[in-house]
Amino acid sequence: MGDEEGRGRRRRSGVSRRDFLKIGGIAASVPLVTPKFVRAAGADVPVHGPGKTPVSLTINGKAYKADLEPRVTLLDALRNNFDLTGAKRVCDRGTCGACTVILDGKAVYSCSVLAISAQGHQITTVEGLGDPERMHPVQKAFWDNDAQQCGFCTPGFVVATKAFLDRNPNPTPEQVRKGICGNLCRCGTYVGVRAAALQAAGEGGRRNG
Amino acid sequence: MRPFEFASAKTKAQAVGLLGTSFDQAEVLAGGSDLLALMKDDVVHPKRLVSIQGITELREVKPSEAGLTIGALRTLDELAHDQEIARRYPALAWALGEAASPQIRNVATLGGNLCQRPRCWYFRGGHGLLAKGPSGESLVIKGDNRYHAILGNQGPAYFVSPSTIAPVLTAYGAKVRIHGPKGDREVTVEKFYRAPQSDTEREHDLQPNEIVTEVVIPKASGTQAAAYEVRQKEAFDWPFATACAVLKMSGGRVESARIVLGHVAPVPWVSEMAARSIRGKSVTAETAAAAGQAAVESAIALSRNKFKIQLARVAVARALLEASKATAAA
Amino acid sequence: MANYEWPAADKRSLIGKRISRVDGPQKTTGRAKYTYDQNPRGMLYGKIVRSPHAHAKIVSIDTSAAEKHPGVKAVELMTEPGKEIFWAGDELVALAAVDETSAEDAARLVKIQYEVLPHFVSDAEPPADVPVGGPLSENEIRSMVTTLQVPVGQVVSRVQSDGITFTPKEEDLEQAKKNGMPDALIDAIRKAKVVPPGKGGTYKKVAAQTQGDPDKGFSESEVVSEGIYGSPVITHCCLESHGAMSEWPDPEHLFVHISTQNVSGIPGQMSEPLKMPATNIRVHQDHVGGGFGSKFSVDSWGIVSAKLSKKAGGKPVKIMLDRRAELEVAGARPSAYARVKVGAKKDGTLVAWEHSGWGTGGVGGGGAPPLPYIVNVPNQKKQHTAISNNIGSARAWRAPNHPQAAVITMGALEDLAAKLNMDPVDFFLKNIELTSPRAKIYAEEIRKGDELIGWKKNWRPRGESPGPVKRGLGMSIHTWGGRGHNSECDFTINPDGSVSVKLGSQDLGTGTRTCIQMVAADSLGVPFDAVKVELGDTQYPPSGGSGGSTTIGGVSSSTRRGAIDALNQLFAKVAPALNAKPEELEAVNGTVRVASDTKRSLPWKQACAKLGAMPVTARGVNKSGMTPDLTNSGVGGVQMADVSVDTETGIVKVNKMVAVQDCGLVIDLKTAESQVYGALIMGIAYSLYEEKIMDEQTGRMLNANMEFYRLTGIGDFGELVVHMMTGPGYDERGVIGLAEPPTVSPGAAISNAVANAIGVRVPFLPLTPDRVLAALEGKEARRAAL
Secondary structure, three states: OHHHHHHHHHHOOOOHHHHHHHHHHHHHOOOOOOOOEEEEOOEEEEEEOOOOOEEEEEEEOEEEEEEEEOOHHHHHHHHHOOOOOOOOOOOOOOOOOOOOEOOEEEEHHHHHHHHHOOOOOOOEHHHOOOOOOOOOOOHHHHOOOOOOOOOOOHHHHHHHHHHHHHHHOOOOHHHHHOOOOOOOOOOHHHHHHHHHHHHHHHHOOOOOO | OOEEEEEEOOOHOOOOOOOOOOOOOOEEEEEEEEHHHHHHHOEEEEEEEEOOOOOHHHHHHEEEEEEEEEEEEEEEEEEOHHHHHHHHHHHHHHHHOOOOOOOHHHOOHHHHHHHHHOOOOHHHHHOOOOEEEEOOHHHHHHOOOOOOOOOOOOOOOOOOOOOHHHHHHHHHOOEEEEEEEEEEEEEHHHHHEOOOOOOOOOOOOOOOOOOEEEEEEEOOOOOOOEEEEEOOOOOOOOOEEEEEEEEEEEEEEEEEEEEEOOOOOOOOOOOOHHHHHHHOOOHHHHHHHHHHHHHHOOOOOOOOOHHHHHHHHHHHHHHHHHHHHHHOOO | OOOOOOOHHHOOOOOOOOOOOOHHHHHHHOOOHHHOOOOOOOOOOEEEEOOOOOEEEEEEOHHHHHHOOOEEEEEOOOEEEEEEEEEOOOEEEEEEOHHHHHHHHHHHEEEEEEEEEOOOOOOOOOOOOOOOOOEHHHHHHHHHOOOOOOOOOHHHHHHHHEEEEEOOHHHHHHHHHHHHOOOHHHHHHHHHEEEOOOOOOOOOOOEEEEEEEHHHHHHHHEEEEEEEEOOOOOOOOOOOOOOEEEEEEEOEEEEEEHHHHHHHHHHHHHHHHHHHHHHHHHEEOEEEEOOOOOOOOHHHHHHHHHHHHHHOOOOOOOEEOOOOHHHHHEEEOOOOEEEEEEEEEOOOOEEEEEEEEEEEEOOOOOOOOOOOOOOOOOOEEEEEEEEEOOOHHHHHHHOOOOHHHHHHHHHHHHHHHHHHOOOOOHHHHHHHHOOOOOOOHHHHHHHHHHHHHHHHHHHOOOOOOOEEEEEEEEEEEEEEEOOOOEEEEEEEEEOOEEEEEEOOOOOOOHHHHHHHHHHHHHHOOHHHHHHEEEEOEOOOOOEEOOOOOOOOHHHHHHHHHHHHHHHHHHHHHHHHHHOOOOHHEEOOOOEEEEEEEEEEEEHHHHHHHHOOOOOOEEEEEEEOOOOOEEEOEEEEEEEEEEEEEEEOOOOOEEEEEEEEOOEEEOOOOHHHHHHHHHHHHHHHHHHHHOOOOOOOOOEEEEEOOOOOOOOOOHHHHHHEEEEEEEEOOOHHOOOOOOOOHOOOHHHHHHHHHHHHHOOOOOEOEEEEEEEHOOOOOOHHHHHOOO
């Protein structure tokens, strides 16, 4: 029940009650360091960290705030601070694609972007594309073509495919193979992914998001 | 990752002011793809990251009569789709489009690509750039060196230079523009890389308080060029060997050639021998193969990487054959 | 008498059709929650300190600085001074902190002193003079008895003279007895001296075993082929790493989320180490991000998450392995290599087989693959040496030992066929009776494969493909058991017509949920969506671990039985309203009706309303020996590969693969086909890329990442064709597991296709450019020497 309540609240305020408590709890144990300023080339440049510093992100059109150390990646902020767990942590080194999100219209590995650097950008996660009741055409195409088994790579593939189709609305099978090469699957669902990308292209896979 | 502080520079001068006199003090954050991985593996642990993403002047591409100047912050994806590059430097456009994956190309910058660190698994495993064991011996020599250098591998460096773009830029005779406390300086991409002689050195000529600001590529009108990468996987895979050939042709014969290999040496490997071999000849399967052979004449196999000599040979031959069929650049 | 039999083909409206997986929308939208995604309020993040040394003795452990680090709530030792570590990455200390960065910083403060000991991580061919003997691991005893068929007397005397490396548990011995292990051997194991792992020497050789008269067989052979074949150690590389989140709602009760293939089996594994009754342990899992055989155990990290949580006042503690640990310690497939000699008559009739094999599964040595695989050559002589080394221990890997056995056997047979100048298809068909009892199925499948890949049209003798890029065809056959495991479910029909099936099983992405729902709906004659399946919790009836391709047979059988029993209870309540006896009723097309007079019928909802206030629940049970038997064992499959090899670079590309597979009655054709596609793609990965690369100097895995531990990408293969053998002759066998068998053949088929293309065998997988070029060079050298 707590979960549902949390989701409901997040829709209104951007950050759930649960997240607030969580952040509050952590902040209590590690003192928050406000930015200090360093003189560089005649200007006072704010320097954040190494302790926590306020970070504001725009995710799926909503504002999210947390106090984070500069070393926290966008992926870890999404998962640990905002409970947006669709993006997965698998290799954590920018090789597998399971953490793919869209940043200002382009697919990126959220494990390789610092949360603090992601401020001021529009971030779209798999949760922002659709939900089980109203799937995005790409999500629907993945389901129709069984482009998933264990499903752990699937959100990353869905987001990568969406971003690919945004730039290549009518791809050839060859372009699909090349254009979604930044994601890995262990179960071996690529036959479904190839078909899903082509189906979604045909059905207007660029819709919304 | 160890804790660090984060500052965002708005100008080149600010960036330099925020950097330190050692890499342990501060590192430059551009796209971050490689740097964050190195920090997660505790291979580098700077106390401060200086983001240069806010320095807008480093995002420009400026065509001129003399060539093309590319801001260091242009992403590989932007450059892979850049019409000027496609027209003037088709081999570069191709290599940009083949680099890594779409997600990496979307954030990785040209400057970051040139400054990425070697993928040597001993280096990434925390044994230092020169991969030394407890008694100072090279782990590479007695260890698994299947992906290591076959040229320029007299030691102490045995890793291979990781950028697939640098050999192409080297073949086009590009220069790197660097900004530091004393202002700007320029160095050819070829000279930007060097094989370190001690663990305190890096594999490139960049001081801890300097940043790469631009890459300047001289005019290449009329050249025919191609790059070739020997990769096991179709995409998103480190090559075993690459080669780029930039040819000036005259009457069906090679008037002059720049042939540069990648992933075979601690630096992008300029092969004068291969260039000399093909000069004055028309490019055929035989002359291309001979140039490939010339490129690896001085190669020395380590215990596990003899196959790379063959792959480097083939990369050169295939790059030459493709270059000979390429349309002349604008 | 209830009729549990599977419905006849004309009575199935869902079974055998293509149904999209029921949890698909959850997965594609990122809403599916895995163990890794658990994130409750107040959760602590666990972190494990691991050994950087492959072999060392722990001298001291100092956690004082870590304990004082801000945010740290609990620290637990996972080893102690004096203990020996046998592989790099082994667990030493665990701690939990309020966030990941605090946990990471604290882990860095743990100080451990080691006495570093010599290590050995190679699995190169053992020296020829290794004496027969040495203490035996469980795996080795099992494979001596089963795959090597060493006479029991010999195994007993070996156990008596050399000892064993494990401490036998009485319940395991009882289970072994039930599985048919002879009393004499069980008795010997019980009394054997226990030599700790790692103390038994590096090599353990089994005395040569014979069948028939191999010497005579070879003397009668007209053509003899000799070769060397094998596969290295590879990893599971589950995308969701291993891990668990434990919490104590009260001091007596433990609640565990764990990434597992074995929900029902986890409490039993936790009770002893935690000194608490299993009944007080609840385990839950909604989704698991890959297992492939590596996730049956609670593992030391699962136990320590519970201990840390207890120390932290019951707060949830989540520990997930990072990628390096996942690849270094959380599972490996043993290597297997062999020198093989095989002889035949000029017409292709197989006469004699001899092999000397070796391989490793880590410190415990590892099992021997069943050789020769499937093809029971009349005269055999075989020997195996297990190598004990300092790499992370082996775990079951999708069809344990079979892929390795196929690579060796099918490779040797293809080499022999080439020497005989025979098309491998003709060669296999010539010897098809040796594949008994599935000879007929293999023959049919070979013919189907031929048709789908155009074998007869495209096959050329070895090395006769023109040009620098050579094309070749290769084939392999495989088998697997796949009988359904023990499974129980609670099958409930509610007065409002809703239906639920609850069981402690798990869906690994194979489509288990979907298949249960299909069986349930078809058994009641209701629409697919009328049924709700709940699994992944120990509050539901126990259902077996998902290994050995046993799940589909188990859960479909228990569901079917539960459905029929619940339906009969419903019929008893409905019968009076239809003026019929319960046994005269049937449930079809959303109605309950009289079978002989279908006009006397009630819509499903109205029929269920006759239940009154109380639902009916039946316990569906599947266990061995039940009649009718709804599941079965033993499948056959054939795969063919079409590859291109660039002989200048040694790079292999798979142009096309065909998989022809039987698995009895298919429940969901869509997810079944996905299993086979996935198996082919995983097979391409281990054929071309995968290899756990160990460094003898540092004792570490060099490629413990996803950059140099390569997996197949979306562009790395051409066309894949899957053909399921269904219909008469197959369906009536009952439901048989599918996930493992199609993983067996790709390595052999691709290796054979490469040999066919380039005219020489590349002995070992993966078929990387260095290996392919070395083989080509060897061929050139031999040609030059002639």
